Amino acid sequence: MTDQRGRARLDELWRRGCEFLGTRHAILGGAMTWVSERNLVSSISNAGGFGVIACGSMSPDLLDMEIRATRALTDQPFGVNLITMHPDLEDLIAVCREREVGHVVLAGGLPPGKAIDAVKAYGARLICFTPALGLAKKLVRSGVDALVIEGSEAGGHIGPVSTAVLAQEILPHIRDVPVFVAGGIGRGEAIAMYLELGASGVQLGTRFVCATESIAHPAFKKAFIRANARDAMPSVQVDKRFPVIPVRALANAATEAFMDTQRELVARFQAGQIDQQAAQLEIEHFWAGALRRAVIEGDVEHGSLMAGQSVGMVTAEQPTADIIAELVDQAAAALAGR
Template structure:
């Protein structure tokens, strides 16, 4: 609620909401401020509901993305959501996109555009710590793994990040807390709080401070396509050239 007030007070033109259905009244307040509202929609049913609620655009993000993820792949979400809904509102596709040829494919399916994060981490203009960028350049797609929930009593929202020492320690921490629960050494609320707070400040440690072993190095599976540091303009040119080449090949074979 406070963030919506801040956006309205500063005349923010576009607001993005994620994490399921917006809280009651949020859509009306954002739209009432004059801002365009973009919402993440990880399922067809939610996408339909958000459109009925009046959102201006959607982002569909698959499990290949970095950071907090859902259980469904980008390609499946695109097949489920783009054909029936792309004519109603602009829909942007995200998760695991690192090549312009794939961008062209989603545009042909009806997407209004795409959202990329991992591909731009090693942009010259990105303020991430050099250690963070080096971790991306060294990594392959198989290094971008998801956090694992050890015990159903201790819920864990899956996060995709580069495998490091802290991810292994997190699994050990879950086992330790679960054992404490079994032995009645800790209450359920306290146990869940320990798990919830485990990663507090971890993203900042990695991105800003450069601690890529005990920080959270969130990265999508397209990380294997990040080969070097380059200006944003060069990255965009490569992607658009790849997309144009893919579309040109289709027209030749049509």
């Protein structure tokens, strides 16, 4: 009876998110470049969650192929995450339209009005990220259908504010559209907490990296399983004249090399051996290809091990269905006693 009460409460709390996504559980898979491809995306959707393809730097042709390949593996809803800075953004949206993708996520910056209009024009539901309440309100006015608030505990590129603070700042004031919470979520008890605060669902990335269906290299998965929360650190900026967008990843040899590279370039700039623009470009290019080296090739020393602080709760390789069932059971159990 207690279990039934918890499940009923969970169903009630995330009903809006489930209806928006068309899923059994309001759990989105975070779009992780090289990881969130057809195999993981389809397994999340088949398990009742909502898989999201990470387009990243894919060309329109590659995205078209990935959507079709994912459709061959699942008949359940899934979405596509597009980076707003992609030079072919309009063409990528056109691919989503042609393939009748029902949900599009625009990430990596403020979405251009033209992109918002293009997604809305063909009838897809548009999801965007917001790092602050003011921007959340602006996005809703622009016609965005749902929001994701992602705190600094997340992996990859991060903002400065924690998930818990963002949730308190935004959830009480945004009621017009569903809001999904992301960043640092590794257990169902946290899902229950954010739902009770007013979220319509959650998004998890790090928790799915070691799914059996994930194509991440065994060495990459092993690094996650061995890591704890303190190992997932944001990249450090050496000199304010050369800004670095923080990226949270597991510390390794590449982390130290990045620091050394920044120091060397700053010294060369101060000595007049290189201009500021060229130095900034070298800093920004340091990580080019580093994520693929780690995820696909298994170079966990010199590649980028992007991971959220919830990595400490990744303790084994598991089928995606088991991960989602575990999260749902934990959330229902937490709600049963309240």
